[in-house]
Amino acid sequence: MRTHYCGLVDEALIGQTVTLCGWADVARNLGGLCFIDLRDHEGIVQVVAEPDADTAGNAEVIAAAAHVGYEDCLRVTGVVRKRQSVNEKIKTGRVEVVATQIELLNKAEPLPFHAHENPGEDIRLKYRYLDLRTPDMQRMMRTRIKLVQALRRWLDARGFQDIETPILTKATPEGARDFLVPARMHPGEFYALPQSPQLFKQILMMAGFDRYYQIARCFRDEALRADRQLEFTQLDMEFAWVDEKIVQDAVEGMMRDVFREVMQVELASPFPRMTYEEAMRRYGSDKPDLRIALELVDVAALVKTSEFKVFADWANHEDGRVVALRAPGGATLSRKQIDDYAAHAAKYGAKGLAWLKVEDAAKGRDGVNSPIAKFLDDATLAAILQATGAQTGDLLFFGAATYKTASDFMGALRLKLGKDLGLVAEGWAPLWVTDFPMFEWDEEEGRYVALHHPFTAPAVDDEADLRANAKTAVSRGYDMVLNGNEIGGGSIRIHRSSMQSAVFDLLGIGAEEAQGKFGFLLDALKYGAPPHGGIAFGIDRIAALMAGTESIRDVIAFPKTTTAQCLMTGAPSPVPDKQLAEVHISVREKPAA
Incomplete structure (x- = not known):
């Protein structure tokens, strides 16, 4: 349908005939002379409908241009010429297209908001398909796309293996709540959506795959804010036969290369390192903004x-x-x-x-x-x-x-x-925060909880030492921080079954409960599990930083609101009783307020 993209028309095409497709961003009828700013995902170019210089013809094209409205879907054929009034604000500002044909592909009804307005977020999310058309949203989403492409290229070139892990898995609540999925073929039983691929990626190391990665969808039923969503995307990585330095050096190099490719930014080399204790003492945060x-x-x-x-x-x-x-x-x-x-x-x-x-x-x-x-x-x-x-x-x-x-x-x-x-200060301030406490004491529950997760290895290699000094125990966990945002968190994992059992015990997870929830992991650790470790990076957070926005909703195509709703589709929504019966579920009436 087209020969070129609107935003890529340039001076090299002067004198040539092009066919473009896009939306009418602005249409101006000056009486016999019409201007249309035609927009596609690459940008905007000015289209001119004017009388033919020799015959004063072109009336059909001028008439079509005069009836173009905001966001009408058009196909335009015309000749590229040098623009008399240069617009340096757009890539195509030195040229324009003199229309010889304007075809209305789809007339747009009056829109609920104008792309150049600043409507409330609820309106933007309800009409997300219109919001995503705007140049700023196109820019931010394309930044995310470039980020993921750059990460994949880097990992593929270095022998990391892209392996998918299950979406329907076992409920093992520890921290945030699981999303549960009823199992139709197993009445009264449930799958859980993964909060992360943590246990599967560890088992892949035990299975001999050595270096794994996945652009993984993860799910956590937790309160939402600017940097949290119910479903999110992370770059998941795991390495076998490694210590902390090997993992940190590798992914630090990856981040430097990716920022150089996507943002033309040089990050510090090496990243500074700071212990958790020092970060809290000096900055009151385990993700300090060093700017x-x-x-x-x-x-x-x-x-x-x-x-x-x-x-x-x-x-x-x-x-x-x-x-x-x-x-x-x-x-x-x-x-x-x-x-x-x-x-x-x-x-x-x-x-x-x-x-x-x-x-x-x-x-x-x-x-x-x-x-x-x-x-x-x-x-x-x-x-x-x-x-x-x-x-x-x-x-x-x-x-x-x-x-x-x-x-x-x-x-x-x-x-x-x-x-x-x-x-x-301007710029980028990366940082490694290391030596996190192994546990925190939860006064409400009267037990220790894992500061990272229960599979993080302690700095000590002796279970008796860990038990005796649980309050002050340090883990082999590490976070990558950028401009005050935790963009990645990882650790060296426990690779011995006896140590994993000791950690479960300190967390108040008894032997029977541990076997029921994590028996497959404990069994796998018994059969020659290698030392291994890894990290997971928040794609949404990194993309938001690169795009210059404070909300990850701006770099997620179809995010949920802070009340956990999709305003565009109306999710979540009630389900018919017949459908509930098929999965052996009944719904209690909501209690009166």
Whole structure:
């Protein structure tokens, strides 16, 4: 139907006849002279319908152009010529196509929104096919496509084997909830959609495939936000006969090559490395954004004897933390702005947020403005100013709570301050975070939970040592972080059945339960399982970073809303009783509110 794409018409085609297909992005009728911006997935080109210079003919083409409406589907034939009024904003801005034929392929009814408007996300998702036509969405989706193509080329060239793993699998809930699928041929039993191919890829290493990858669809029934979806895509990788350095060096090289190919960006070589403990201490996050130079400063040792009870109590608590954060130039913030930051910190667990304005650092106590200054003696105040490097015009925020809670809310505050105060440097800041704790204690459940997952190997090789030091045990897990986003997480796996059983036991998974849920894995580990490890990268998150958007919904063709709905298709939706009966399911009535 066409000879060329709209967005690829250039000066090399001047004088040639081309046939183009696309949508009318803009149509302007100037009375006997019509302009149409014709758009396809490659871009836009200007089409002109004008009287023939010699015969003053071409009336049929002009009439057709005059009736073109927004988003009408057209086929245009015409001659390429140099454009008198150059438009540098588009690739085709130096040429235009003088139409000799305009064919209306499909008339568009009035649209619910205009591509050049900014409708709400609900409208965009309901009419996703129209939203995806827009140049910005085309650009972002094509970035994702280029990313996946580059990853596949890199992996295929290095001997990784693309192997599919099951979508219908066994329910093994540990962390996020499974999506369950009733088994029609096995009444009362269920499959689960995979949260990841984790166990299958480990078994592939035991089966001798050595290097595996898969662009895998995964499913987690969890709350949605800007960087989470019920169904998502990850690059899943696993290596046999490796340690941490081999895995990290390989995938770090992959990311450098892929960013160079897709974005023409050079990432750092090598990526800096930081332990989990250091990341939490300095940045209050296990995925710190290194583009923001602000760091947390521990001041517990300085306030242990202070008269400010909140500081003193947490400074002397076994698991307490008192921490300060300097906001350069923050002394100009109003009380309302400070209260807004306190409200932001409260979302992450803060019970309050103390502050201190440094109006004149040279004057000591007389140069500060703070509700808590009267509780701090001169020596303590001076020590805090020195420890934080506070200068005239700065603002100090303080957090006091358990170590984890204080780290969480002060880390969140650091990010917000960095963005609000314009302290986020340009560019890309990759990082490896390593040496994660093996376990976290869940107060609600009264047991340990795995910080990564229960198949991550501990740093110690002795089960008795692990059991005796579970609280402080370090894992062989590692995350790749980019600009404050965890884009990949992996570990060296447990490859001995006895160690895997010990970890299950520490997680409160007894021998009988472990056999029921993971018996196939425990059995496989007994038959010469090699040391192995791997990593999984979030394709959606990486694509969003590359495309310059904060929401992964912008790089997923058909995403769900934050209420877990597909507005375009109306999913989820009720199912007829007859269909439910076939899978041996009955639905309880929804309780009255």
